[in-house]
Amino acid sequence: MTAPQGSNLLLALVQMAVKQNKPANLSRCAELVGIAAQSGAKIVALPECFNCPYGTKYFSEYAEAVPGETTEFLSSLAKKNQVWLVGGSIPERDGNKLYNTSTVYSPTGQLIAKHRKIHLFDINIPGSISFKESETLSAGAAFTTFDVMGWKVGLGICYDIRFAELAQVYAKLGCNLLLYPGAFNMTTGPAHWELLQRARAVDNQVYVASISPARDVNADYIAYGHSLCVDPWGCLVAEADEDETIVYAELDANEVKSIRQNIPISKQKRPDLYQVQYKK
Numbered sequence: 630m631t632a633p634q635g636s637n638l639l640l641a642l643v644q645m646a647v648k649q650n651k652p653a654n655l656s657r658c659a660e661l662v663g664i665a666a667q668s669g670a671k672i673v674a675l676p677e678c679f680n681c682p683y684g685t686k687y688f689s690e691y692a693e694a695v696p697g698e699t700t701e702f703l704s705s706l707a708k709k710n711q712v713w714l715v716g717g718s719i720p721e722r723d724g725n726k727l728y729n730t731s732t733v734y735s736p737t738g739q740l741i742a743k744h745r746k747i748h749l750f751d752i753n754i755p756g757s758i759s760f761k762e763s764e765t766l767s768a769g770a771a772f773t774t775f776d777v778m779g780w781k782v783g784l785g786i787c788y789d790i791r792f793a794e795l796a797q798v799y800a801k802l803g804c805n806l807l808l809y810p811g812a813f814n815m816t817t818g819p820a821h822w823e824l825l826q827r828a829r830a831v832d833n834q835v836y837v838a839s840i841s842p843a844r845d846v847n848a849d850y851i852a853y854g855h856s857l858c859v860d861p862w863g864c865l866v867a868e869a870d871e872d873e874t875i876v877y878a879e880l881d882a883n884e885v886k887s888i889r890q891n892i893p894i895s896k897q898k899r900p901d902l903y904q905v906q907y908k909k
């Protein structure tokens with residue numbers, strides 16, 4: 630949990646243990662964000678579904694409006710600790726629809742971004758894992774970027790990381806850091822979690838970080854853990870194991886600049902042959 634010193638920009642990934650108790654989750658979150666801020670982190674990021682166990686049967690029960698109890702809590706936590714706070718995600722209720730939603734706050738507590746998971750996690754791996762977010766959730770339909778101390782951040786949630794085009798759009802919009810609160814599982818986690826982050830980082834010459842809940846072997850859905858950060862060269866900057874912890878990553882904007890100069894792929898694309906287009 631010890632933070633490195635002398636950082637360019639210190640990012641804290643809070644891999645908290647999420648319980649079936651919202652007030653307990655909020656209170657543990659406040660403790661961990663306080664520790665991260667005391668350690669010098671400027672951006673503190675929470676996991677997907679940090680106030681609610683990850684599972685379709687929980688979303689409706691734990692869902693809240695935005696703004697609501699949890700987002701008011703996150704706003705005051707950001708202000709109290711003077712950090713940029715990426716509020717993982719929560720189940721959001723809007724009318725008769727539910728979304729998997731991430732909100733982001735400035736150090737004054739202002740809500741600066743809101744992302745609804747664009748790609749719903751509907752998979753079926755026979756004999757292993759079947760999950761259908763679309764049973765209860767609706768998909769978001771907007772890109773989400775925000776600016777933090779000279780960094781432009783693109784935000785996705787978990788399954789969103791599998792879609793290379795989203796990361797490419799964020800790179801086109803000028804992002805140099807992509808954040809994905811996420812909860813991969815014990816089947817897809819070991820196979821794809823690190824691989825996808827390194828792929829998105831190298832393809833787009835950006836830093837990528839993902840923030841998981843800690844692993845709870847008694848949960849219905851067992852999160853893989855291993856919150857991690859990868860640099861634009863594809864190297865691991867920091868990685869957690871499966872337990873509750875905070876990992877810190879120093880981000881260096883010059884890394885992004887120099888890799889983009891040395892391997893100028895963004896200027897070498899062939900729009901005469903192919904193009905990633907965004908519509909909104």
Ligand SMILES: NC(=O)CC(=O)C(=O)O
Pocket residue numbers: 750786787788789791811812813814817818
């Ligand atoms: N939980 C997710 O949204 C995604 C996931 O676990 C995976 O892609 O694998």
